[in-house]
Each structure stands twice: as structure tokens, then as C-alpha cells.
Amino acid sequence: xxxxxxxxxxxxxxxxxxxxxxKIVCEGSSTxxxxxxxxxxxxxxxNPDVSVSVSESGSGNGAKAIINGTCDVADMSRGMKAKEFxxxxxxxxxxxxxxxxxxxxAVVVHKSNPxxxxxxxxxxxxxxxxxxxxxxxxxxxxxIVVITRDTNSGTFETFENLVMSKQKMSDxxxxxxxxxxxxxxxxxxxxxxxxxxxxxxxxxxxxxxNGIEANLETIQAGTYPIARPLFMYTNGxxxxxTPLYRFxxxxxxxxxxxxxxxxxxxxxxxx
Amino acid sequence: xxxxxRYTLDKAFTGLGTASVLIMAIVLLVLLVPxxxxxxxxxxxxxxxxxxxxxxVEFDRGNTARLDKQRDQFLAAMAPAWGMINEFEAELKEMxxxxxxxxxxxxxxxxxxxxxxxxxxxxEKTPILPRSQYGQTRWDRxxxxxxxxxxxxxxxxxxxxxxxxxxxxxxxxxxxxTKLEPLFDYVKLNLSxxxxxxxxxxxxxxxxxxxxxxxxxxxxxxxxxxxxxxIGAILFAVPIGITAAVxxxxxxxxxxxxxxxxxxxxxxxxxxSIVFGLFGLAFFLNSLHVSQSKSVxxxxxxxxxxxxxxxxxxxxxxxxxxxxSYKEASLGLGASHGWAVLTVILPAxxxxxxxxxxxxxxxxxxxxxxxxxxxxxxxxxxxxxxQVFSEPTPALSWNIYNLCTEHExxxxxxxxxxxxxxxxxxxxxxxxxxxxVIRARIxxxxxx
Numbered sequence: 001x002x003x004x005x006x007x008x009x010x011x012x013x014x015x016x017x018x019x020x021x022x023k024i025v026c027e028g029s030s031t032x033x034x035x036x037x038x039x040x041x042x043x044x045x046x047n048p049d050v051s052v053s054v055s056e057s058g059s060g061n062g063a064k065a066i067i068n069g070t071c072d073v074a075d076m077s078r079g080m081k082a083k084e085f086x087x088x089x090x091x092x093x094x095x096x097x098x099x100x101x102x103x104x105x106a107v108v109v110h111k112s113n114p115x116x117x118x119x120x121x122x123x124x125x126x127x128x129x130x131x132x133x134x135x136x137x138x139x140x141x142x143x144i145v146v147i148t149r150d151t152n153s154g155t156f157e158t159f160e161n162l163v164m165s166k167q168k169m170s171d172x173x174x175x176x177x178x179x180x181x182x183x184x185x186x187x188x189x190x191x192x193x194x195x196x197x198x199x200x201x202x203x204x205x206x207x208x209x210n211g212i213e214a215n216l217e218t219i220q221a222g223t224y225p226i227a228r229p230l231f232m233y234t235n236g237x238x239x240x241x242t243p244l245y246r247f248x249x250x251x252x253x254x255x256x257x258x259x260x261x262x263x264x265x266x267x268x269x270x271x
Numbered sequence: 272x273x274x275x276x277r278y279t280l281d282k283a284f285t286g287l288g289t290a291s292v293l294i295m296a297i298v299l300l301v302l303l304v305p306x307x308x309x310x311x312x313x314x315x316x317x318x319x320x321x322x323x324x325x326x327x328v329e330f331d332r333g334n335t336a337r338l339d340k341q342r343d344q345f346l347a348a349m350a351p352a353w354g355m356i357n358e359f360e361a362e363l364k365e366m367x368x369x370x371x372x373x374x375x376x377x378x379x380x381x382x383x384x385x386x387x388x389x390x391x392x393x394x395e396k397t398p399i400l401p402r403s404q405y406g407q408t409r410w411d412r413x414x415x416x417x418x419x420x421x422x423x424x425x426x427x428x429x430x431x432x433x434x435x436x437x438x439x440x441x442x443x444x445x446x447x448x449t450k451l452e453p454l455f456d457y458v459k460l461n462l463s464x465x466x467x468x469x470x471x472x473x474x475x476x477x478x479x480x481x482x483x484x485x486x487x488x489x490x491x492x493x494x495x496x497x498x499x500x501x502i503g504a505i506l507f508a509v510p511i512g513i514t515a516a517v518x519x520x521x522x523x524x525x526x527x528x529x530x531x532x533x534x535x536x537x538x539x540x541x542x543x544s545i546v547f548g549l550f551g552l553a554f555f556l557n558s559l560h561v562s563q564s565k566s567v568x569x570x571x572x573x574x575x576x577x578x579x580x581x582x583x584x585x586x587x588x589x590x591x592x593x594x595x596s597y598k599e600a601s602l603g604l605g606a607s608h609g610w611a612v613l614t615v616i617l618p619a620x621x622x623x624x625x626x627x628x629x630x631x632x633x634x635x636x637x638x639x640x641x642x643x644x645x646x647x648x649x650x651x652x653x654x655x656x657x658q659v660f661s662e663p664t665p666a667l668s669w670n671i672y673n674l675c676t677e678h679e680x681x682x683x684x685x686x687x688x689x690x691x692x693x694x695x696x697x698x699x700x701x702x703x704x705x706x707x708v709i710r711a712r713i714x715x716x717x718x719x
Contacts, residue, residue, distance in 0.1 A: 023662055025564040025648075034679045037484040037650045038400060044652060053651030053663050055565070056677050057643070068557050070564045112435035114428040140433040178677040190434065199679055258399040263679070 022243050026054045028062020028075035029154050030178040031197035032230050035101060036075050038259045039250050050243045056178070059154030066095060066233055072244055074233040077103065077154030077197065094236045100251040102266035104198050104214035105159055105226040106206035108183065110190040115139040117208030120225055123163055126193060129170030134191065147185050147194035148173040155179065158228045159195050195226075199264035219266045230265065303696075310693025313686045317410035318471035320345050321390060325405050329482055330475070341467055348465045352458055353393060356382070359451040377423070377445055384420040388413060389458075389465065401483040402680075408487060410468035412683065417462060421455055476690055484650060485674065485687045492653035494694055496567070496664030497636055500646060501702070503571025503659065504578060504635040509628060511575075512582030513617075519583070520590045521612055540580035545640040547577045552644035567659035570646020570666075577641050578631035585627020589620035622714045629706035633699045639668040649673045667695040 024043075026036045033056035040052035054075075062074035063084045069091070080088075080095055088095045107123060109115060115138055118126075125131040126144055135141040148169055149156035160169075176182050182194040186204045198206075198214060206214055209225055218224040232251075238244040250256040257267040320341055326332045363371055363378065382392075390406035391398055398404055407413035422439035430436055443455040458465070479489030515536075523529045551573030555561045561569050593616050601611040617624075639647075647669035654662040674688045675681055681688070 023564075023658075025663065027564075030677050033649070033677060034484065040650055041481075041483060042399070051652040051654070051658075051662065053648040053665075055648040055650075055663070056673065065564075070556055072564075111426055112437070114433050114435055180675075180677045180679060180681060184681065202680065203682070255399050262398060262400045262403060 022050050024050060024052045024073060024244055024247055025071045026052065026073040026075055026232075027057065027065040027071035028055075028073075029059040029077040029230070030056040030180070031059075031077040031103065031155055031199070032075035032100070032232070034199050034263050035230070035260060035265060036073070036232070038263060039247065039256065042255060042259065043247050043250060047243060047246070050247075052247065058150065058152035058177075059157070060152035062233070066093065066235065067091060069093065069235075072234065073248065074231075076231045076233060078157045078228065079231065080233065095233045096235070096237050098232045098234065098248055098251070099229040099268055100232050100256075101230045101260045102219055102268060103228055103230050104219045104224050104266070105155060105162075105195050105228065106198055106201050106214050107193065107195050107209055107226075108186050108201060108204040108206050109193050110186055111203075111205045112190050113139060113205065115207060117211055119210050120163055123209065124165065124167060127164060127169050127173065128167050129172060142191045145189055145192040146170070146173045147182050147192055148175055149179075149182060149195075150175055150177055153178075155195065155197060159226065162226045162228075198266070201264070216261075216266050229268075306689065306692055306696065309686070309689035310696075312411075313690025313693070314474060314476055315470070315472050316686070317468040318473070319406070319408055319410055319413055319466040319468050321405040321466075322408035322471060323469075325401075325408055325482075325487055329401070329488065330479065332475075344467065345465060348461050349389065352385075352389070352454055352461075352465075355450060355454040355457070356385070356392065359446075359449055359454075362450050374446070374449070377442075378451070380423070381420070381442060381446075381451075384416070385458075388416045388420055402486040405487075407466070409686070410466060413462070413466050413468075417458070421459060477694060480652065481650070484678070485684050486680070490667070490670075490687070490691050490694060492651060493665045493667045493670050493691060494698070495653040496647075496666040497668070497695070497698060499567050499654070499659055499664060500570050500574060500642065500666055501632055501636045503567060504574035505628060505632055507572060507575035508578050508582050508631065512579050512627075513586050513624065515579075516583045516586030516590065517612055517617070520587050521608070521616070536580050536583050540584065543640075544577055544638050545643075547573055548641040548644050551576070551641060556645060562661050564661075565644070565646050565648065565663035566661055567646055567654060567664050568661075570642045570664075571659075573641045573645045574635045574638065577638065578635055581631045581634070582624075582627045585630070586620070586624050589623025589627070590616055592623060593619045619717065621717070622710050625706055625710040625713065629703055629710075632702045632706070636699050636702065637668055637695065639672055642666055642669055649677065667691050667698070671695065 024040075026040065033054065036054045040054050044050065044052055056075075059076040059078055062071070062076050063080060065071040066074040067084065067087045074095070079097065085095060107118065113134070115134065118137055122131065122137050126137075127146060127148065129146075131137060131144070133141060133143055149159075151157075174185070176185055176194075179196045179200045182196050183200045183202075183204055186192045186194045196204075198219075208214075212218050212224050214224050214227075219227045232248060234244065234248055238248055251260065251268070257269065260267045323333050323338060323341065327335075327338055359378070363374060366374075386392065386403070386406075388406055391403065407416050418439075421442060423442050423445060425438045425440055426435035427438050428435045441455070443452050446452045446454075473489075476489035477494055478491040480491050482488035519529065519532065523532075551569060555569045555572050556565065561572065597615050597619055598611055601615040602608070606614070646663055647666045648663045649665065649670060651663060651665050654664050671688060671691045674684065674691070678684065
């Protein structure tokens, strides 16, 4: 009996050593999350000896993880800030961006809301608290429930840069922690407004901004005003031929671009 | 008079006690029944033709001959529907421009809704994501999706208040007079012939990996990750905890230092779990670098810290409950203090210690906050046993939270979420049961 157990243990050890795996750890944005997850599963299916893991904790955490060297790929829905670059450089890390997709930040409302579109200025006024009722922007007479994201979110920072133009958001905004939460909050609240990545507009109504609808054409052409690239950062350019290199260049391949499109983002090239 | 008052008070107290027990039972029922009911639907449901196809392709399960027969039935039943779509496309091309414009957007939408129920059309390129490679795999979801094929959702804003009202317009009215019109009634009549629903017991849900971020497949990596983390935490916490408790009870000199240590342990027990999580990130990962990235090891260490106070306190209580005469008898027979602790006191205290370990295991399995930053990922392969030192893992508690807050299509996969909840509850219950059995056995053995 004991011999059998010993033999089994030895066999287990041997098999483990035989397929010594490489791993790729992705950390960061919840907007890039669905994309990273799709890439990861596609990649693992074709490379069974590589294990890819993805966590979605916000762009800020992605940056922190790459600064601390605890991830291989930092998913970020905004560019790295100077401060983060410096922190990287101080630790001898060279953050290298890969633009994996383009994304418009959709301003979403409940489907029963008659408002079709808002101008950037109106959106700003809603978030600063100047406009408090939907009737002021051509809607129904009901107070606006304003949903925003935590400061760790890349979507939040892009929105702040492109929409708020240095004005402070009102304190009465309700803060949620992820795109999914923002969406489901709007889905269940007829008077709510929120901003989410384009991959999260199922079940809610994305309204026009400055009269322009967020879709593939307007975002690729750059006419939709709240658009941004989605990044994956690595430490330096990965060595060609390594699993990390193949993973990070997946977005350039046709399957990669198709995944980007099927999830609802905009591919960077028109293949 | 006084006696009567006392009697009344006594009665009131008994009543209060019974009432609170009743309330607890009701709360448990209200909580557990829906969880169990909905959780079971992840395991037992009516699977469609697509479910069996998906199982064959992804996991190589199922009887090929039977599947081929079902495929023939599916193709035969679908052929007229696909034909109608093709005919309509041809008809659309011939139409005058004005009419074409009228149908174009609606047709695109209809086709999308059609593909959501019945999978991609045969002459189209296979989509890359598994979620769009198959039609609906569950009969209940197929019916929901069929509704949005049969009815077009529209919001009417011409109401007195201006608030939109949802209208469901049958699509066959939209396409009246065209070749597409009969499609809707055809698929309505033949839905079960196409989908071929069968009651399925999908126990592999517990061991399968997820396919396309939990759209299909099971929760194997999560279950395994939770087990790893729990066992890891106990492996670290139990030796340290018992040693500490023995020292505190038997060897430490009573005084201000000892009471300070006790206070510290008690305070540690009250620290919120998220603080442990942040501490684990800062200490194990960023300072000690126990692993390069998040890992099962770092998570288990953090969880161990969290359950340590519980184990210390339970062990202390158990040791104190051992009659003093045991120790005296042992010392009287010439045993040293250490030997007496090891051979007499600890075995006698074992049932109590086991209780502490049981409680800690349940807590370690269910906690989310300590593993967010140290071990848990929302997607990943289950690490093999040698990889626990370097690789992160999905875990039930974290993934339940992740699915309901961050997943992009949470409404489509509610059954997975409830399946996870049920699995976690059953896992914790099973752990407790196992430990209770072990405890009972040890007690029996000790009594001789």
C-alpha cells in the first residue's frame, strides 16, 4: 500500500515537471476585462501549456500591479499617467502600451427615457449638478439619478478628461465600482444616467452625444466625442516568439479583431 | 404577587426564545430554499440540441450515433426556416430602393435575434466566440430569446407623461406580405422539434472548466481553487495556532504581558477581513514577494492570518476545559510538563480544537475580501498542485461577486451564478459535516 502511494506521488511529480507551464497574469480594467477574458480563453485553447489568468479590478490597480511587478499584462482603459510612468521607471520597468481596441464611452439611460441625445455641455451640467431634472433636457419631469464610477476606473478618468473639462463632479453622484454595476443600476432605474464602455450597452439605451451616435463608423472616424483607445501594457516589448508575445499580439490577428468586434468594441484596423 | 410576576417573566422569556428560534428558522428557509432551487437549475435543466452539440465539441461527451440522428432532425426542421431567410434576402435584392430601406434595419435585427436562438446560419462564417457559435443551450433561455425574435421591442414615448412604455410588436406584421412572414409562425410551431429539449443532469458542472467566460461549461477551477485556499489556510494556521495556544495556556507566565498578548489576539479576531486582504497584498506580495504575482500561496497565508485568532481562542478554551486532574496525574507518574501537554492534555482537548478548525475552514472558504488582492482572478485555469506556489486561481466566493457585478452579460448566466452559490454552501456544509463526524469519532475513542 505504502509503495503504491509513493509510486503515485512520484508519478504525479514527474508529470508536473514534464509540462512545466508558463503563465501570463493579466490585471486591471473592467472595461478591457471581457476582451482579455476572450483572448485568454482563445489563447489557452490553442496553447494548452500556457495558463492565462485575468482579473478585473480597475485600470488604477492594473498600473499598480505592473509597477509592483505582480502582473505580466496590465489592462488599462486609459493611458498611463506621468506619475505612474515615473514609478515604473524608478523600479526599472519599461511600460509598453499596446492599443488593443478602440472604445466609445456610451452615455446610457433607461429604455423608457424619451431623451434621444444630449450635448457634451448638458452632460457636464448633469454631472456637476447644475441640471437636476430630466425635464430641463427635454425629458420627463423626474429628478436625475446620476451614476458615476470610482476614481480607480480608467473610464472615469477618460470621462473626466473629455467631458468634465476640469469641473468637479457633484457630490450627489452615486459611485459604483464597475461597468457591469453601472449598467445594471441604469437598467433598474428609469431616471438614471451613467457612462459605460461600448461593450456594456445591452439592455440600456445609449444616447447620442452632440447628435452623434456611438458606433463603429463614428468612433473610427473620430467624430464621436467621447472615444478612447484601450490598452494592454507590458514590461518592455516581449521577446518575439514567447507566449507573452503571441498573447499580446493576438489583437492584430483576424480572430483577435473578430473577438474585439463581437464583444462590442471597435477593432483598431479594418481588416 | 412576586411569585406571579416571576412566573410571567419566565413565560415571557421562554416565548421570546421560541420566537427567535422560529424567526431564525424562517430566515434560513427563505434564504436556503430559493438558493437551492435556483442553484439546482445549473445542474438539472432541459438541455437543447445545442447543449449536446457543445458538450460533444468542447468536452467530447455523448453518443455519436444519437447525436448524428439529432443533427439530422435539427437540419430537417431548420431547412425550411433557412430557406425562407434566403428567399427573403433574394426578394430584398429585387425590391425597389424605397421598400428595401424599409426592411433593411429590421431584417438585420431579426437575423441577429434568429441567430441568438438557433445559432449562426449555415452559409455564414463560424463566429469566433463560442457564445455565438451555438444557439441557446437551455430550453428556458431558448424561450426567452425566442420571445425577442417573435416580438420586436419598441418604446412608445407618446404617453401623457412622456415616460416611454414598452410595446411588443409581432414581427410577422412587420414583414407582412413578404417571404419572411411565415418564418415566425413556422419556428413558433417547430421550436421544440428544432431544439429537442431533454431533461439533462449536468453534474460535470462541478468539474468542467468555463467556456467563453462562463457562458458555457462549469465551475471546476473555482471549486478547486476554493478547496486549495481553504486547505492551504488551515495547513498554515493550525500548527501556529495550536502552538500559540498551548504556550499561552501552559507555559506563559501570567502577568501583564500575557494579558496584552490575549488582548491582541482578541483584537485581531475583530479586524475586518478587507484589512487582512490589504495587509496580505502589502506584506506577502509587495514586501516578501512570496510569489511573483497573486497566488494561492499568498491567499492561503492571508486567510491563515485571518483565521488564526479563532483557532487560538478555540484551542485555549479546549485546553482549559481539560480537568486539572489529568495533568496532575500525568505529572505524578513522572512525565515532564511538555510530555504531559503532548500526550494527555492535547488529545483530551482535541474535540474542542477540531470545532475551532471546522469554524475556521468554513470562514476561509467563504471569505472574499482577503483573496481579492492576493489570490483570486475572474478567469484562469485551475492550478495544478505544484503551481499553487506561483499561480493565482479563481475561487467561488470571489467569482460569485465578480459575475454579478462585472460580467458583461450577467442576465444570461444567472444559473451559473446560483450554481456557484449552491456549490459554495454545499462545500462549507460538507466540510462542517466531515469535521463533526471526525470530532464525534475522536470523542468516542477518547471515552474508550
